[in-house]
Amino acid sequence: MTTRYRNDPAALRALVRDAEVHRDTYTDPEIFALEMQRLFANTWVYVGHDSQVAKPGDYFGTTIGTQPVLMVRHDDDTIHVLYNRCPHKGTRITTDICGNTGRFFRCPYHGWSFRTDGSIAVLPLPTGYQNETFATSQATQGLSPVRHVQNYRGFVFAKMAAGGPDFEEFFGESLSSIDNMVDRSPAGKLEVAGGVLRYMHNCNWKMLVDNQTDTCHPMVAHMSSAGTAIELWKRAGEQTPRPMAVEIYAPFMASYEFFEKMGIRTWENGHGHTGVHHSIHSNYTAVPGYFEQMVAAYGEPRAKAILDENRHNTIYFPNLMVKGPIQLLRLFKPLAADRTLVESWTFRLVGAPDFLLERTLVYNRLINAPTSVVGHDDLEMYERAQEGLHADANPWVSLHRLFEPGEPARAVDNGTTERQMRNQFRAWARYMAPGE
Amino acid sequence: MITQDDLISFVYREARLLDEQRFDDWIDLFAPDGRYWMPLEYGQTDRRLTASLMDDDLFLLRLRVERLKGNRTYSQKPKSRCHHVLQQPQVDVFDSGSNRYIVWTSIHYVESRQDHQDLYAAWTTHDLTEIDGALRIRLKRVDLVNCDAAFGSIQLFL
Numbered sequence: 001m002t003t004r005y006r007n008d009p010a011a012l013r014a015l016v017r018d019a020e021v022h023r024d025t026y027t028d029p030e031i032f033a034l035e036m037q038r039l040f041a042n043t044w045v046y047v048g049h050d051s052q053v054a055k056p057g058d059y060f061g062t063t064i065g066t067q068p069v070l071m072v073r074h075d076d077d078t079i080h081v082l083y084n085r086c087p088h089k090g091t092r093i094t095t096d097i098c099g100n101t102g103r104f105f106r107c108p109y110h111g112w113s114f115r116t117d118g119s120i121a122v123l124p125l126p127t128g129y130q131n132e133t134f135a136t137s138q139a140t141q142g143l144s145p146v147r148h149v150q151n152y153r154g155f156v157f158a159k160m161a162a163g164g165p166d167f168e169e170f171f172g173e174s175l176s177s178i179d180n181m182v183d184r185s186p187a188g189k190l191e192v193a194g195g196v197l198r199y200m201h202n203c204n205w206k207m208l209v210d211n212q213t214d215t216c217h218p219m220v221a222h223m224s225s226a227g228t229a230i231e232l233w234k235r236a237g238e239q240t241p242r243p244m245a246v247e248i249y250a251p252f253m254a255s256y257e258f259f260e261k262m263g264i265r266t267w268e269n270g271h272g273h274t275g276v277h278h279s280i281h282s283n284y285t286a287v288p289g290y291f292e293q294m295v296a297a298y299g300e301p302r303a304k305a306i307l308d309e310n311r312h313n314t315i316y317f318p319n320l321m322v323k324g325p326i327q328l329l330r331l332f333k334p335l336a337a338d339r340t341l342v343e344s345w346t347f348r349l350v351g352a353p354d355f356l357l358e359r360t361l362v363y364n365r366l367i368n369a370p371t372s373v374v375g376h377d378d379l380e381m382y383e384r385a386q387e388g389l390h391a392d393a394n395p396w397v398s399l400h401r402l403f404e405p406g407e408p409a410r411a412v413d414n415g416t417t418e419r420q421m422r423n424q425f426r427a428w429a430r431y432m433a434p435g436e
Numbered sequence: 437m438i439t440q441d442d443l444i445s446f447v448y449r450e451a452r453l454l455d456e457q458r459f460d461d462w463i464d465l466f467a468p469d470g471r472y473w474m475p476l477e478y479g480q481t482d483r484r485l486t487a488s489l490m491d492d493d494l495f496l497l498r499l500r501v502e503r504l505k506g507n508r509t510y511s512q513k514p515k516s517r518c519h520h521v522l523q524q525p526q527v528d529v530f531d532s533g534s535n536r537y538i539v540w541t542s543i544h545y546v547e548s549r550q551d552h553q554d555l556y557a558a559w560t561t562h563d564l565t566e567i568d569g570a571l572r573i574r575l576k577r578v579d580l581v582n583c584d585a586a587f588g589s590i591q592l593f594l
Contacts, residue, residue, distance in 0.1 A: 193485070194487045195476050195477060195486055196487075198584075198585070199586065199587065199588075200586045200587060200588045201588075202588070221510070223508045224503050224506045224508050224509035224510070224511075225499070227508075228499055228502045228506060231502070232495065232498055232499055233495075236495075245495060245496055245499070341586055346487065354484075354485060357485055358484055358485060361484075361485065361486075361487050364487060365487060365489070366496075369487075369489055369490070370489065370586075370587035370588060370589055370590055371489045371490045371589075371590045373499065373500060375589065376511040376591055377510070377511060379511070379588075379589055380510050380511035380589075381510070384510075
């Protein structure tokens with residue numbers, strides 16, 4: 001691996017221009033390594049949902065950037081995030097994705113045991129460790145904790161490094177998208193439900209993040225899938241009721257004008273969302289009984305306000321996307337410069353009809369599964385880009401669409417702007433080349 | 437009169453139609469309310485509130501098949517090819533009285549495109565019925581051995 005960038009902040013800053021970015025941001029292994037150290041360590045990264053660890057001792061194994069971690073509920077009901085590594089020989093403590101460990105984690109190699117806050121409970125043959133060198137070693141930490149953990153209405157985020165902004169400062173008003181998703185439950189509560197779809201992508205993680213607010217691709221890239229769905233339905237005579245698949249696919253073929261008017265909102269620190277005024281999720285069939293439950297819980301004006309908010313995709317920089325109206329979350333897990341694991345998680349609105357979860361699961365399967373025709377359309381484009389970027393003639397990726405010099409971070413703009421992509425890269429550059 | 441051999445031949449022929457990319461003929465093997473189901477979980481029983489990798493009715497199967505032919509289907513330029521290896525199908529249920537036949541088969545499946553090739557191992561369960569003198573699929577269930585693994589694109593049919 002080269003070290004062109006590590007000690008050269010000017011070179012890093014030069015990768016991000018006003019409205020274009022250098023291909024190295026997507027292809028260079030050194031950039032990827034620096035992203036793990038500077039971006040993923042210093043930002044608040046989504047870990048998991050607290051419903052995945054409902055009871056003390058429940059744990060969930062995942063990664064922050066490329067770091068293996070465990071989210072666990074301690075016996076005082078607080079949620080801890082621990083590095084998944086025994087302080088002795090480095091053995092991963094758990095390999096199941098989730099489970100209940102009781103009051104202790106026990107390393108399967110030599111039996112070192114830890115409380116669910118990570119502290120050491122038992123060392124076998126403890127007299128062997130009565131030496132000063134051990135007492136001052138990092139091993140005494142037990143399972144090293146990720147120090148900064150925040151549970152926001154069930155969504156657990158962590159920041160690995162000591163520096164960087166605090167949680168509220170980092171996310172600011174963008175938390176309103178999570179609020180809207182949670183508020184859609186008459187009980188004000190979500191539960192992870194249905195199972196996670198995991199789709200391996202041979203491309204850089206940022207291509208997926210860029211795509212979430214790219215409203216000029218659906219009518220082109222998804223002509224093959226969404227366009228065919230509409231065509232088949234027409235051929236069948238447009239019988240009513242319209243199949244759920246058509247209800248879900250058809251908006252992907254909406255006009256440029258639809259997406260222009262949909263709007264994009266950007267916030268500080270790289271966050272933003274599509275679907276300010278309406279979105280592809282605005283016209284789903286009403287679910288019997290749900291609105292009445294919402295009115296009973298919130299009163300009619302508030303219930304209407306919650307359900308009239310139909311944000312499309314909200315980016316929580318760096319690598320999370322949330323879809324409030326369909327209760328879905330996608331996490332773009334970086335594995336290498338050219339490899340990304342996409343996890344698509346679904347939620348039950350506690351107290352709402354089962355049909356809402358059923359529709360969410362259909363949406364997830366039709367759009368985000370490795371067997372999804374829409375997924376095939378997108379992945380083909382990412383992988384072609386990952387290869388195409390090796391062409392030396394032009395090393396720049398264009399983000400020029402509707403660029404205005406001096407544009408501020410906070411704005412509501414035409415829905416087809418690439419402003420949110422620019423917003424992400426401006427935040428990216430601040431973390432990658434600090435001290436600007 | 438359906439025989440055990442008819443059931444076994446049906447499963448072999450279905451795999452051959454897929455290998456030969458005769459997808460329209462393949463869809464004709466399904467009953468009007470037929471489904472193709474690929475669970476996400478090992479031993480999954482619920483299709484409604486548990487996610488699946490595929491749970492296609494005829495509309496969704498036709499969508500896939502039509503899409504594979506499409507001129508703007510860029511993920512199929514160039515096209516994928518597939519290859520099924522089947523152990524001898526085993527007839528688990530033979531109930532001509534209720535017109536229900538269930539056949540279980542262990543398979544290896546290869547899907548390839550350009551320089552890339554993936555191998556999947558799976559068990560398929562064909563829930564078959566006789567309609568107008570021909571066997572039809574009510575439910576084809578495909579249980580991947582590693583159903584809970586992360587996959588790249590699976591574009592054709594196991």
